[in-house]
Amino acid sequence: MVTPQENKTITIYDIAREAGVSPSTVSRVLTNSANVRSEKKEKVQQLIKKYNFKPNALAKGLSDTKSKLIGVIIADVRNPYYAAVFVACEVAAKRRGYMTLLCNSLGDMQQELEQMEILRQQRVDAIIHLGGRADDLETNKKYVKKVKERLNVPLVITGKLDGLDCYKVQIDAKKAAELLMEHLIEQGHRKIALIGGRLDVISTYEKYQTYMSMVEKYQLDFKEEYIITGHYNNETGYIGMQQLIEQNTLPTAVVAINDYTAAGVMRCLAEHGYRIPQDVAVVSYDNTDIAKLLMPTLTSIDYNYDLLGERLVDTAIGAIGQEEVPELQMITPHLVVRESSVWTVQ
């Protein structure tokens, strides 16, 4: 049998004893919270190194009521969008001396609430919540009520939650949709379809709205059939595209709700013998790894995940420290043009 190495866990008291000082002095050099005579300080530091001493985070957290933990509830880290945001959060948090505690809610409200409880139990100092209830177009009253009752730490989201004091770091969905539409219009497209996503998700709804106003503004050829909602996956893209083809309402360009959906759209087009982008151009949101793997490579909207993660974390930490933090911040997306929408790219 394998037995864990028995490295006696040493405490602040052990250090203090051997250094000939009091535990508080050790604590002081640990936290740098007060001046300590340099000889003692050095002695202590030397012992800390010698024993590779790391203060017990549980005890520290219990004592000063700060766990230095930020809870992150996301829909699903297996989705590359959330994975990118999470890693960015982790990096940003680490840089500021925090750890992240990740929970995958799988978009389920019960899980979201339960995970919030668990995070509360772990005494996280703040919670970042992406996806699920935090991105609904219509705020779920019951959810807000429960959260309000239970949560006593700052909450940061990318969507909105009416009637709840929380911080928002949003991606400018309007801008994102405009970039895509203007790009397509520049390429001469006037028949543009929208595939995938649910209109009860705020960012999706905003993209839809922006689309409609662009249709108006540029007097595009519009058909009801061009709007196909659904999920955020491959199948939705495939089925949606199939529908357009079968209905004889083929557009010259498709805006997919994300890269997964775009992949489905592209497969369907290919199977039916349509060339991309010559016959139908395809573009999408999120610019995940997938965009570079597809053939042709996919034009997509990038959100600057590093910046998004940093903003989320900075906002959380600012709020923890009772700083004056803006309630609403915006991330400006940008367009990454690839083969699926332009003939002559690289």
Add this chain to the structure above:
Amino acid sequence: MVTPQENKTITIYDIAREAGVSPSTVSRVLTNSANVRSEKKEKVQQLIKKYNFKPNALAKGLSDTKSKLIGVIIADVRNPYYAAVFVACEVAAKRRGYMTLLCNSLGDMQQELEQMEILRQQRVDAIIHLGGRADDLETNKKYVKKVKERLNVPLVITGKLDGLDCYKVQIDAKKAAELLMEHLIEQGHRKIALIGGRLDVISTYEKYQTYMSMVEKYQLDFKEEYIITGHYNNETGYIGMQQLIEQNTLPTAVVAINDYTAAGVMRCLAEHGYRIPQDVAVVSYDNTDIAKLLMPTLTSIDYNYDLLGERLVDTAIGAIGQEEVPELQMITPHLVVRESSVWTVQ
């Protein structure tokens, strides 16, 4: 400014006072560690519900020296392989009353060591480490030495670490390679190339070895040029395939080290006008989401991520509880056949 809701955090003492019992009694009903007269028990439980009381995990952990946290160090959760394993671990851990604390090492040894320290500081009860040093073919002595000195909780890995007591839940790489090779051989292939991966990674090396013995066993047409190592990404696949084409050593089938690499291989083939699988078949390991998105869809080896995650976690928890846990366990992979290797599969 947004202020966090001031929900007074209530403690075991508050419950005790209102219930007219002692804190220990509350603790007893909380942990179910001793019999409590049912009236008192009910009274306490009722108050717990009333106030939605959740015991402070920090205090509990400090007191009983069990954090109920499992640290998970992986190379990069943005890689769908690791994302799948992590989510499986999270689910399995949750089912058993544990939380997971995720760290992305990005394959860097310094980070791995640092994260191990941080996890130690958080008093995790066990660590699961995937990728990086825990998957080296040649164990890094320095790494093992440091870990040995520092770690005092069970360690579970999928690779190997010589000279370190730890638990291993391995994927049967030999079996995986055999499945792929036999599948290709059945399809009549005798010129099979290997693209991507580093031979200093144990699983990759084992796949390479198995390949060589299959070449021997089935007397396949072998060329040195058929072995192309590199990274685990798209580019490696593209460049590797290009090399085979330019050298005039085109095989009839390619085994890519993962789905990313396969995507690169497929792109290169497509750009050169080769049909998949008619001219060249492509197969790979990991069976991530990507396999279903590519065109044609990709034949790949699946590892049963749920089972893998469960085994990792069960092993960790067993070891925490000082149970007799097998030092080495094997996960049997299986083949998922798709379009990229067979003509008639839809």
Add this chain to the structure above:
DNA sequence: GTGAAAGCGCTAACAC
């Protein structure tokens, strides 16, 4: 079956 008390390892007044 239940309460009192000590202790987990740290921080933070408060004195000196």
Add this chain to the structure above:
DNA sequence: GTGTTAGCGCTTTCAC
């Protein structure tokens, strides 16, 4: 500057 003391919120003997 530095030590003493009192918590932080639980669990766990140890009596009764």
